[in-house]
Amino acid sequence: MYNKTIMVGNLTRDVELRYLPSGKAIAKSAIATSYSYKDNNGQKKDEVCFLDFNVFGRSAEVANQYLRKGSKVLLEGRLVFEQWTAQDGSNRSRHSLRVDNLKMLDTKQEQQQNQYQG
Secondary structure, rough: OOOOOEEEEEOOOOOOOOOOOOEEEEEEEEEEEEEEOOOOOOOEEEEEEEEEEEEHHHHHHHHHHHHHHOEEEEEEEEEEEEEEEEOOOOEEEEEEEEEEEEEOOOOHHHHHHHHHHH
């Protein structure tokens, strides 16, 4: 079996950094990607995909330090199916991306703009 996903897009929110009881860093955020196409009638359509992701270790700390909402990133990892019980007792689930490789794609000027906006 093979589970590998590569996504390029923009962060939809600032990175949230926490530490596990083991001391290992975990950063959480979400990415938005878009796909444009023409339908059968020739109308331009945009399809947007939102996906939560988790980054671990030193990469999590770097992401927290340099990335802000709107930052452009390339994420490479695997999809994970998460299940939990909500406070109201309902069963919830979602797919998220467990990131193995993160690349920042913003130019220095874009990074500075994102830091001033945050």
